[in-house]
Amino acid sequence: MQWDSDGVFGPDTDVPKSLRRAARGRMRDTRAGTWQARRDSARQVVVGWRGSTLPWVALAGCAAALIWLFWPQSLTPDVLLHAESTRSFVQALWQVLAVALALSAAIVTFSFATFTSSRLSELGSSLPDFARSSGLLVGTTIGLVALIVCGASLLALPAGSGTTDSAIGPADSAGAVAATALGLLALALVPYVLRLALRAGDRGWVQLQLLHRIQRALDRAVAGYVERLHARGVLAEIINRHGLETAALSGPTGYHAFTHPGSGVVLDIRLRLLVRLAFDGDSSNAVRLNPMLAALALGFEVGPSTPSLWVRDGTEISKRDAKRVFRTRSGPDQPSTADDLDRLNRQGLLAVRDDDEVWYREVAGIYRAVLLHLINAWARFGAAPGRAPGQDEVGLQRLSEDLEAHVREIMDLHREEMARLAIDVPLSVGLSALEQGENGAGLSLGMLSLLGRMTIDATRRGTDSTATTARSYAASAVFMLLRAGAEDL
Numbered sequence: 001m002q003w004d005s006d007g008v009f010g011p012d013t014d015v016p017k018s019l020r021r022a023a024r025g026r027m028r029d030t031r032a033g034t035w036q037a038r039r040d041s042a043r044q045v046v047v048g049w050r051g052s053t054l055p056w057v058a059l060a061g062c063a064a065a066l067i068w069l070f071w072p073q074s075l076t077p078d079v080l081l082h083a084e085s086t087r088s089f090v091q092a093l094w095q096v097l098a099v100a101l102a103l104s105a106a107i108v109t110f111s112f113a114t115f116t117s118s119r120l121s122e123l124g125s126s127l128p129d130f131a132r133s134s135g136l137l138v139g140t141t142i143g144l145v146a147l148i149v150c151g152a153s154l155l156a157l158p159a160g161s162g163t164t165d166s167a168i169g170p171a172d173s174a175g176a177v178a179a180t181a182l183g184l185l186a187l188a189l190v191p192y193v194l195r196l197a198l199r200a201g202d203r204g205w206v207q208l209q210l211l212h213r214i215q216r217a218l219d220r221a222v223a224g225y226v227e228r229l230h231a232r233g234v235l236a237e238i239i240n241r242h243g244l245e246t247a248a249l250s251g252p253t254g255y256h257a258f259t260h261p262g263s264g265v266v267l268d269i270r271l272r273l274l275v276r277l278a279f280d281g282d283s284s285n286a287v288r289l290n291p292m293l294a295a296l297a298l299g300f301e302v303g304p305s306t307p308s309l310w311v312r313d314g315t316e317i318s319k320r321d322a323k324r325v326f327r328t329r330s331g332p333d334q335p336s337t338a339d340d341l342d343r344l345n346r347q348g349l350l351a352v353r354d355d356d357e358v359w360y361r362e363v364a365g366i367y368r369a370v371l372l373h374l375i376n377a378w379a380r381f382g383a384a385p386g387r388a389p390g391q392d393e394v395g396l397q398r399l400s401e402d403l404e405a406h407v408r409e410i411m412d413l414h415r416e417e418m419a420r421l422a423i424d425v426p427l428s429v430g431l432s433a434l435e436q437g438e439n440g441a442g443l444s445l446g447m448l449s450l451l452g453r454m455t456i457d458a459t460r461r462g463t464d465s466t467a468t469t470a471r472s473y474a475a476s477a478v479f480m481l482l483r484a485g486a487e488d489l
Contacts (some may be wrong), residue, residue, distance in 0.1 A: 056138050060145045060182060067178040073170050080176045083166045087157050090176055093183045094150040100186060101143040104193050108136050111197040136196050139189035146182035153179040204362070211366050214340045215373045218395045222377040224299075225394050231269070231297040238271050239294060244278055247288035247310045255288060257307035258319070264328040266293065266300045274325050277317055286315040287322075302328060338398075345402040352409045352418060360418055364425050371399055371429045371443065379439045390442025400426075400450045407454050411466050419470040426450045427477040434484055444485065451478045 079085045115127060153175045158168060199205045238244070247255065278287040288310040293300045302308055308326055311317050344366060351360035374395060378388040389396050403425055410418050430447030433440030455474040461467030 056141055057145055060142055060185075064145075064149050064178040064182055067181055068171070068174045071174045071177050073173065076173050076177055080173055080180070081167060083158055083168050083172075086168060086173070086176045087154065090150055090153050090157070090179055093180060094147065094154065097143060097147045097150060097183050097186060100190050101140065101147060104140045104143055104190060107193050107197045108140060111136055114197075136193060139186070139193035142182070142189055143186035146179070146186040149182050150179045203359075207362055207366060210340060210344060211369055214344065214366075214370050215377075217340060218370065218373060219377050219380070221394050222374075222389075223381050226381045228296075228298045232295070235269065235271070235294060235297045238275065239289075242275050242278070243285070244275070245285045245288050246291040246294050248291070252288060252310055255310035255312050258309040258311050258322045259304055259306060260302045260308050260323065260326060260328060263303040264301070264330045266298055266302060266326050267329045268327040269297065270325050270327070273321065277321060277325065286312045286317065302326070341395075341398055341402070345405070348402065348406045349409055352406060352413060352415055355413075355415060357417060357421070360421055364421050367399060367403060367425050368429055371396070371425075371447075372432055375433060375436050375440050375443055388442055390444075390446040396443070396446050400446065403450065404453060404457065407470060408457060411458065411461055411464065411470055414464075414466045416466045416469050419466060420473050423451070423454060423470065423473045423477055426454075427481060430481045431484055434481075444481070448478065448481050448485075451481065 079089050112127060153172075156175055157172055158166075239246075274287070274289075278285050290300075290306075290308050290310075293302075293308055309322055311322065344363065348360060348363045348367075351357075351363055374389040388394075403422060406422050407419070409415075410422055426447040430444045430451075433444040433447065436443075451474050455471055455478060458467045458471035458474055461471075
């Protein structure tokens with residue numbers, strides 16, 4: 001959502017200061033990213049590619065084409081300058097690649113068999129997720145491309161005269177070099193595939209992947225929340241400044257509805273065009289907004305039967321201009337974090353029911369890391385100090401509810417030794433959040449509230465030994481957090 005050169009953040013604007021900070025922070029991140037940020041961004045692109053073989057096939061094909069086009073003849077080894085020696089070398093490489101490809105296929109099959117026979121599916125993973133996130137198919141795909149390039153190079157080589165001194169042309173020699181380069185790359189990837197196969201049944205690796213997915217999803221959720229909050233403030237300021245009006249959902253008298261031709265959610269609103277259409281040729285409003293769209297701004301779902309604008313009868317406004325006001329997308333551009341949080345919650349409950357203290361300690365570590373990651377996510381996207389993430393509750397409410405459910409399950413099943421592990425999560429997170437100053441104040445208050453609810457739940461259980469232990473731990477944690485907060489004041 002953009003406006004003209006004098007901006008929407010003038011001295012007469014009603015947009016809160018937190019939104020101004022968010023906008024300035026986003027613009028700084030966009031214009032002048034540090035080397036660390038750029039490296040992380042590039043790494044995220046590679047991680048995204050790892051889940052699909054198509055980019056790697058295209059990359060390997062482009063590399064082979066560039067070698068074929070620009071490889072200097074002077075750097076070509078002597079063995080690839082003559083027809084018979086080149087043919088012998090590429091044939092041998094072709095056979096080695098075939099064996100390596102068969103070995104890679106066996107390794108992948110072994111990995112999938114190990115995965116399906118383990119309990120990793122109960123840990124919140126699946127075979128397609130494992131294949132996409134592990135990158136096992138990348139080595140096999142590169143090997144297959146190299147095998148095809150070797151075959152094409154053999155077909156392109158001239159028959160030769162049977163002597164070793166029959167030279168070949170630059171194009172044929174460059175093709176053999178390209179096939180050799182891809183073949184060596186494919187062979188180098190075999191140990192990589194083997195290493196990935198050996199960790200197929202590693203629970204710690206699956207847990208680490210789950211943690212990274214949740215953190216990335218929370219980053220997207222916080223960024224979307226800040227963007228929508230900023231958009232609502234900007235749209236409300238423009239409506240107030242220019243006197244734009246909304247209409248009743250049933251439609252105002254003398255107006256006809258304009259429905260967006262596609263279905264999806266609003267991704268952007270062109271404010272300049274909206275104001276121009278509203279006052280085009282008349283001093284009064286020629287266009288009125290859907291009140292729900294005015295209240296929600298970005299993220300509003302539109303469809304062929306959902307009016308986004310009401311246009312006054314007799315007003316000459318083209319449908320093309322009215323359509324251009326709102327840019328939509330067909331669906332959510334990023335997956336939700338709810339599925340991974342469900343997997344993490346299920347792990348915690350299973351660990352409690354199986355009385356597996358080591359497993360639950362791993363789950364508690366993930367919850368601790370995710371909660372502390374909220375501070376960095378909000379600070380990165382311009383949260384107001386002292387407010388987020390405690391009051392905005394993007395992810396915090398769901399994580400707190402899961403930890404409460406774990407404590408209740410622990411008390412129901414009398415897992416007294418796990419009570420301390422579960423209660424230590426909000427305590428350690430709250431103490432660490434206090435060390436972050438204003439940025440962590442909201443999270444520390446949220447953890448204090450969570451500990452208070454845990455104390456109340458344990459008190460309601462009566463004199464049961466597990467409940468008594470949980471109540472004692474939770475009450476002590478509340479006191480420790482309050483004392484630490486008082487010392488920081």
